[in-house]
Amino acid sequence: MRFAVSMLSVLGIASIIGTVLKQNEPYENYIIKFGQFWFEAFEKLGLYDVYHAAWFLLILLFLVISTSLCIYRNTPLMLKEWKTYKEHAAEKSLRAFSHQASYSVQAPAEQVQTKLADYLGGQGFTYKLKPQDNGDVLIAAKAGTHQRLGYIFTHAAIVIICFGGILDGNLPFKIQEMLGHKKIEVLDIPESQVPAVSRLGISNPSFRANMTLPEGVSDDVAFVRVRDGYLVQELPFRVALKDFRIEHYATGQPKSFESDIVITDPELAAPLEKTISVNHPLIYRGIAIYQSDFQDGGSELKFKVWDLAANKLLSGHIDGVVAKKGTLGTGDQALAVEFNEFRKFNIMNLSPDGKGKPRNVGPNTTYKLRDQSGQAREYVTYMQPLKLDGKTYFVSGMRETVQEDFRYLRIPADEDFSIDGFMQLRQAMRDPAKQLEIARHLSKQSPTADPKLQQQFEQSVQRLLSTFASGGFTQLSQVIEKAVPEAERQKAADTYFKLLNASALEAYNLNLAAQGKPAMALNPQTLAFLQDALNAMNDLFYYGTPYYFQLDDFKHKEASGLQLTKSPGQKWVYLGSALLVLGIFSMFYIRERRVWLLIKANTQEVLFAMSSNRKNLDFDQEFDRTQQQLGQLLS
Amino acid sequence: MNTQTYDFKQKAIWQTLRVQDWLYALVLMAGAVFAYSRYSQYMDAYELGFLFGAAATFSYLGWRWKGLAKLVIGIAVLSLFAINLYHGSQARAGESFFLKYLISSQSAVMWMNVLFILAMLTYWFALFKRSEFIGRVASALTWAAVLFGFVGLMVRWYESYLIAPDVGHIPISNLYEVFILFCLITALLYLHYESKFNTKQLGGFVLLIINAGVGFILWYRFDRGADAIQPLVPALQSYWMKIHVPANFIGYGSFSLAAMVAAAYLLAKRGILATRLPSLDVLDDVMYKAIAVGFAFFTIATILGAMWAAEAWGGYWSWDPKETWALIVWLNYAAWLHLRMVKGLRGPVLAWWALVGLIVTTFAFLGVNMFLSGLHSYGEL
Secondary structure (H helix, E strand, C coil), X not given: CXXXXXXXXXXXXXXXXXHHCCCCCCHHHHHHHHHHHHHHHHHHCCHHHXXXXXXXXXXXXXXXXXXXXXXXXHHHHHHHHHHCCCCCCCHHHHHCCCCEEEEECXXXXXXXXXXXXXXXXXXXXEEEEEECCCCCEEEEEEXXXXXXXXXXXXXXXXXXXXXXXXXXXXXXXXXXXXXXXXXXXXXXXXXXXXXXXXXXCCCCCCEEEEEEEECCCXXXXXXXXXXXXXXXXXXXXXXXXXXXXXXXXXXXXXXXXXXXXXEECCCCCCCEEEEEECCECEEECCEEEEEEEEEECCCEEEEEEEECCCCCCCEEEEEEECCCEEEECCHHHCXXXXXXXXXXXXXXXXXXXXXXXXXXXXXXXXXXXXXXXXXXXXXXXXXXXXXXXXXXXXXXXXXXXXXXXXXXXXXXXXXXXXXXXHXXXXXXXXXXXXXXXXXXXXXXXXXXXCHHHHHXXXXXXXXXXXXXXXXXXXXXXXXXXXXXXXXXXXXXXXXXXXXXXXXXXXXHHHHHHHCCCCCCCCCHHHHHHHHHHHHHHHHHHHCCCCEEEEEEEEECCEEEEEEEEECCCHHHHXXXXXXXXXXXXXXXXXXXXXXXXXXXXXXXXXXEEEEECCCCHHHHHHHXXXXXXXXXXXX | CCCCCCCCCCCCHHHHCCHHHHHHHHHHHXXXXXXXXXXXXHCCHHHHHHHXXXXXXXXXXXXXXXXXXXXXXXXXXXXXXXXXXXXXXXXXXXXXXXXXXXXXXXXXXXXXXXXXXXXXXXXXXXXXHCCHHXXXXXXXHHHHHHHHHXXXXXXXXXXXXXXXXXXXXXXXXXXXXXXXXXXXXXXXXXXXXXXXXXXXXXXXXXXXXXXXXXXXXXXXXXXXXXCCCCCCCHHHCCCHHHHHHHHHHHHXXXXXXXXXXXXXXXXHHCCCCCCXXXXXXXXXXHHHHHHHHHHHHHHHHHHHHHHHHHHHCCCCXXXXXXXXXXXXXXXXXXXXXXXXXXXXXXXXXXXXXXXXXXXXXXXXXXXXXXXXXXXXXXXXX
């Protein structure tokens, strides 16, 4: 008994460990988290997969053994209690009951006996008559003894559930691994090269394996992840993915994941076509195939690439495939482009206060640019401009290591929601010829007519623009720091800032004029655009690369993640569960009560005794009621 | 010689039914048939089973507990009235007087919150004053809170279909909604024991935990804006949700109630409020009964969860943190029941254990979502 409670507590506490420490993560994560020493110590303890660790299974085994022993020891007793009426109770012991009473009766004994028997029957009791040697009659009655079955059911249920669990666990593999017959594969090699020692045959009775199928691809193996490696599970059939679909709600959240799969099997006359989705698996030959997740299956991406270092507006194209590599540039300057990810839908909450509704902001893609020395920066770029603080921007993030968050560059979209306006503006402000033109335009607007002053002004505007073009605001502030005494720096900075804004407006209008468009209207929106554009030009110095990738077009190709399980223990677990519920309800809601009525003919007395294996309020109340009713009946 | 005959024969439930009981069942069945005739093409076999199963279950429960029957009818009338006021447009929630101030889902839930708070204060006042009348007022306030809460959920269910037909779903899918469910189920369980044991003295205690839930709902709504109806992620689109979640919350509700009764027990044992509270035996009995109900339903819920997991995640048991904590809660109360039923233990040890059980249960219910990540990531804070 005490052992049972301790077992339950130990199991509970042991289970906590696996919820606190995230299980089955890649081992590098644990090393980063704990350091090498603790990583190894924890690995020895099996803490990264607690629920399959030998010590945990041992606890479960103890639980099963102790429960089995309980059943073995108590079942005969319970069955005896279940069957018996305890009709051998002696008068003396009945009188010693805490719940007993006696009545004197006038009616003849047979009549009393019928009355009492009827009464007990009406109360749901079954009874047995036992004439005593001295002529008395004992009516021994019982009700609710099915409660005893509850004990057997619940305890048997635990054993059956654990048995089912063991059938579905990886115990056979663990034993084979211990004997050296099987070994996990830790290298990332093509499936066909995985040696037999890391393969599980189709006769493997139970497994839970994963399979990633790009559209149009088929396979007949799945992978079982074990610790920091994997096993190859061979399948008795071949699964092909015809199509994978994600449907979305109007708000952009995913609504359904569906895979059209085709199963080919020598045993089948024709391939079996079936659509599976979350909550709707396919069970074929004892193997259940589930829609588990999805990933990119090699989407084709087309980018427009701006070379921001070029002296003129220069853009080209690059095509890529997700999970593949490309190159950009030539010679020493060549960069490897690793196309890591493409996401067609991105649900984000862009409202300023964070309280608005999340919505789909369109596709984005993640790629790395790696230089010849192996240094890489990671970029994320959104295809469509995003609305942030009421303005639209092309957004691209950069980070140098995976641990960092992305730092975002925001390029304001022009009135056509295009990036071109910004690119042209930037180019105009960097081009020496245009800088001169801008300076002239600005000086024309100044009130002074003195040509010398005007020329000075033009020169200083040109200097300002080339300084900004070569190093942004930082460069500008360095120039101010060098040339201007401290007291006047703020004023100088303000002047430069105004001039820069005015120049940007001129530059933008020059571009518009060149395209035959009317000049920019001066309003808060356009001023904000220019301000944002200047900020973006400045931020580009920290973007880490002169190449700006703009996703132009894509051909989305998905891969469906399937999970395949064979679980022969499932029906045992369900059987155990049914027994458990049945047992619990019988234990709680069937109350075992026993009544003895000893009819003493010669003393004209009826002795009433009542007992229950659980003393509680309900029993006290029932005793009181019965005692009272018997009193009325016998009076 | 006694000529009087007594009929002590225990009657089956249908032999005790009055006309209004049959009428009640008939109304429920008619409602189910109406729903079937109109919406059966959108329901699968399981959901049809639930529809008629619900009519049968609530008929039976209403027969056993007449108060519940009145509540069910009240919920039906008010909900249908509210739904009728919508004219199929969500904007009406802010236009129609009744909807805006009373029975749109948000207003009804707010009324539930207010009524629960008032009920708690009134229960404590009744306990302090030893007043039977004030106790009855508190009880009425609790019934009203439950009525408004369920109307709120029903109307919310309808509102979800107004957003878009494919968004529509039973409102027990996120933390905000299940907290409402938690308050309602705990209150109903309490009201049941209140009538069964004919004692109103425990109301103040049980409503403490309910109002903790109310506090959460208010914070979650006003600080986090979490009251918006969100469409279901694919994993939750299953008929299993309709039985798994309520079964779970009968478990959570009962365990919480038991813990509150345990607190009362421990106070009474120390002589605090002892003369105002029911006897220790009664407290002990209520605590046991609540834990028994909780354990039975928690077991069912966990099994249903396992069966759902087998369908959605590819295995009936994945040692996901939520699953594991459900097991821990289960083990905890299994140990409690062993001590009580097999060892016959009574008294403060079990009361303390039930209180600690509340911490374990709360962690399984909330803590897992807050601190641990896993497959059950529907209700993040």
